[in-house]
Amino acid sequence: MAIAATTRRLSASERLRRSLGNGRVTAALILLPPALLIFTLFVMLPLGESVWYSFFNWNGYGAPTDFVGLENYQRIAGHSIFHKAVGNTLKIVAISILLQMPLALLLALLIYRKTPTNAVFRLIFFLPFILAEVAAGLIWSFVFDGNYGVTASIAQSFGAESFFILADRDWAFVAVMTVIVWKYFGFHMMIYIAALQSVPEDLIEAARIEGAKRRQIVRYVQIPHIKPAIIVSAFFAIIGALQVFDIIIPLTNGGPSNQTHTIVTYLYTFGLTRLNIGFGSAVGVILFFAAITVAIFYQRFFMGKDKA
Amino acid sequence: MAEVRLNHVEKAFGKFTVIPDMTLTVPEGSFTVLVGPSGCGKSTLLRIISGLEMPTAGEILIGGEDVTLEEPSNRGISMVFQSYALYPHMTVAQNIDFGLRLSKTPADERERRVAEAARILALEDYLDRKPGQLSGGQRQRVAIGRSIVRQPKVFLFDEPLSNLDAALRTQMRVELAQLHQSLDATMIYVTHDQVEAMTLADQIVVMNKGRIEQVGAPMDLYDRPETEFVAGFIGSPKMNLFPASAIGRDDAATIGIRPEHIRTDHENGDWPATAQVVETLGADTILYVTADGIGDMTVRLPGHMRLAAGERLFLTPDPEHLHRFGSDGRRLTS
Ligand SMILES: Nc1ncnc2c1ncn2[C@@H]1O[C@H](COP(=O)(O)OP(=O)(O)O)[C@@H](O)[C@H]1O
Ligand SMILES: [Mg+2]
Numbered sequence: 280m281a282i283a284a285t286t287r288r289l290s291a292s293e294r295l296r297r298s299l300g301n302g303r304v305t306a307a308l309i310l311l312p313p314a315l316l317i318f319t320l321f322v323m324l325p326l327g328e329s330v331w332y333s334f335f336n337w338n339g340y341g342a343p344t345d346f347v348g349l350e351n352y353q354r355i356a357g358h359s360i361f362h363k364a365v366g367n368t369l370k371i372v373a374i375s376i377l378l379q380m381p382l383a384l385l386l387a388l389l390i391y392r393k394t395p396t397n398a399v400f401r402l403i404f405f406l407p408f409i410l411a412e413v414a415a416g417l418i419w420s421f422v423f424d425g426n427y428g429v430t431a432s433i434a435q436s437f438g439a440e441s442f443f444i445l446a447d448r449d450w451a452f453v454a455v456m457t458v459i460v461w462k463y464f465g466f467h468m469m470i471y472i473a474a475l476q477s478v479p480e481d482l483i484e485a486a487r488i489e490g491a492k493r494r495q496i497v498r499y500v501q502i503p504h505i506k507p508a509i510i511v512s513a514f515f516a517i518i519g520a521l522q523v524f525d526i527i528i529p530l531t532n533g534g535p536s537n538q539t540h541t542i543v544t545y546l547y548t549f550g551l552t553r554l555n556i557g558f559g560s561a562v563g564v565i566l567f568f569a570a571i572t573v574a575i576f577y578q579r580f581f582m583g584k585d586k587a
Numbered sequence: 588m589a590e591v592r593l594n595h596v597e598k599a600f601g602k603f604t605v606i607p608d609m610t611l612t613v614p615e616g617s618f619t620v621l622v623g624p625s626g627c628g629k630s631t632l633l634r635i636i637s638g639l640e641m642p643t644a645g646e647i648l649i650g651g652e653d654v655t656l657e658e659p660s661n662r663g664i665s666m667v668f669q670s671y672a673l674y675p676h677m678t679v680a681q682n683i684d685f686g687l688r689l690s691k692t693p694a695d696e697r698e699r700r701v702a703e704a705a706r707i708l709a710l711e712d713y714l715d716r717k718p719g720q721l722s723g724g725q726r727q728r729v730a731i732g733r734s735i736v737r738q739p740k741v742f743l744f745d746e747p748l749s750n751l752d753a754a755l756r757t758q759m760r761v762e763l764a765q766l767h768q769s770l771d772a773t774m775i776y777v778t779h780d781q782v783e784a785m786t787l788a789d790q791i792v793v794m795n796k797g798r799i800e801q802v803g804a805p806m807d808l809y810d811r812p813e814t815e816f817v818a819g820f821i822g823s824p825k826m827n828l829f830p831a832s833a834i835g836r837d838d839a840a841t842i843g844i845r846p847e848h849i850r851t852d853h854e855n856g857d858w859p860a861t862a863q864v865v866e867t868l869g870a871d872t873i874l875y876v877t878a879d880g881i882g883d884m885t886v887r888l889p890g891h892m893r894l895a896a897g898e899r900l901f902l903t904p905d906p907e908h909l910h911r912f913g914s915d916g917r918r919l920t921s
Binding site for chain 1 (some may be wrong): 637638639658659660664665666668670672674675676677685686689690733737
């Protein structure tokens with residue numbers, strides 16, 4: 280034990296001496312401060328400020344003076360609409376991983392090969408992602424309109440009564456999730472397409488010779504090969520779900536009766552529009568820590584393994 | 588073990604015809620090597636036999652059965668790729684086992700065959716490693732192991748040694764020859780390296796631009812090349828080929844003579860020449876000379892030979908070993 284400790288210390292000092300010698304420390308000393316400065320200015324300061332405001336009852340005008348301690352957090356914790364918003368956010372995570380990603384993977388498998396027709400399909404499937412969120416929300420709010428919308432006319436053609444899905448307490452969020460899947464599956468599909476194109480053709484041919492069927496090639500050769508891409512896309516799906524906002528506002532604005540809020544629309548509605556900046560800050564802080572948790576989890580469980 | 592027969596096989600990619608019309612028989616149990624310059628269609632032909640490519644016309648028979656429309660996995664073949672094509676996320680054992688697992692072979696049988704393959708290929712210590720942790724030669728062995736365990740009737744190899752260094756290539760060549768003897772299977776082997784072809788094959792198929800130039804045993808091709816192309820392709824250093832008119836003959840268009848069939852002398856001989864470069868290899872000496880009125884020529888002499896560049900000498904061809912080719916490039920027989 281003692282010997283091991285000594286060698287480790289020696290090698291550490293040795294390492295320091297070498298890195299001083301080869302200029303790596305110098306490089307770090309020169310290159311780190313700007314990055315650190317920017318990080319402090321644009322991440323740490325606003326975050327610190329949010330944490331600070333979250334301890335006040337403050338409407339955003341003047342200096343915050345009404346210190347309330349953890350009261351904002353207590354109010355959030357007890358607020359049923361916040362629970363609903365968290366639940367909805369988790370539903371978006373679930374639908375992204377269980378429906379959107381498999382759908383994107385299926386389409387990617389169908390059109391990843393470079394042919395002219397596939398290029399057209401790729402573009403079509405990618406269009407929703409390019410569209411601005413607000414525009415997508417507006418388009419779909421017309422589609423879902425109970426008087427003139429596409430869904431209404433379909434329902435009518437089946438002889439059903441016209442209905443306002445976005446005004447339905449039980450179905451509004453289903454509609455919202457449909458739009459979210461539609462909006463973002465193209466992004467995941469593109470990640471998978473890029474990854475699938477990097478699978479050597481030889482591997483697939485070798486599997487064919489060994490008797491693998493199409494389904495088995497997908498399962499035993501292609502999916503294991505693109506696993507890193509699938510993990511990255513899952514990470515994006517989760518982080519994206521935590522941020523869903525501008526699609527909801529034009530669609531339902533959180534309604535009916537606050538049934539379709541996500542954490543961010545909740546923050547916006549109950550923090551910003553009602554001038555509870557302290558309260559909103561507290562929601563923001565919670566959201567930030569949720570995102571950080573996901574990022575750390577991702578780092579620990581996936582990034583490390585990739586390197587090994 | 589099975590015979591492979593190609594009947595008027597044709598292959599075109601769009602308008603571009605790679606193989607115009609190929610008829611070939613690979614005898615049961617033979618080690619047949621397809622050899623030819625890069626781009627002549629060897630891989631395409633092998634892929635047609637394997638079923639990875641469909642021929643545009645013609646038929647393929649394996650063991651007397653028409654397999655032209657069969658899936659690759661139903662042809663009783665296995666293939667070793669130039670890139671090895673090992674699954675990077677599987678261990679060596681899983682790679683070798685993959686085909687057996689798919690075919691739902693009983694577990695104990697699978698285990699036995701994988702162990703047997705690992706023993707033959709000296710892979711026992713590496714079964715739990717991933718391909719990324721192996722050297723090139725070891726990866727090659729895994730690829731071969733994967734094809735052995737399926738007990739195919741025909742083994743297909745597409746330039747399996749071209750990614751290995753020279754020493755390893757020689758060693759693997761010997762191992763492949765031994766493998767062929769012990770497995771007693773039909774092997775079809777593609778290479779652009781004529782040394783590999785000469786040492787491994789009992790039948791060589793020389794291809795050029797999608798056509799067969801000549802089929803035969805290595806020494807037949809060496810001693811009696813049927814075309815000028817084969818004459819120039821088989822043998823190292825290459826056969827000397829020059830216009831017959833340069834030596835005043837009119838009974839052929841082109842004359843060929845192998846480097847080892849030329850004698851040299853300082854005083855007299857048929858063709859006066861000037862030495863350009865001398866390579867002493869130990870066992871023999873390769874002489875690059877310019878023969879007056881004929882052109883550049885290579886001469887191979889046994890043992891050492893002291894000669895300086897620029898020195899004059901005389902060359903005398905062994906008349907027994909002159910090869911004559913007509914204006915169509917085909918061999919002329921007296
Ligand atoms: N899938 C393909 N599409 C179009 N051309 C091809 C294809 N595969 C091979 N070729 C062409 O066929 C010719 C022969 O190729 P190949 O059989 O790989 O040659 P070799 O293995 O003898 O080097 C080459 O000119 C190549 O460009
Ligand atoms: Mg090739």
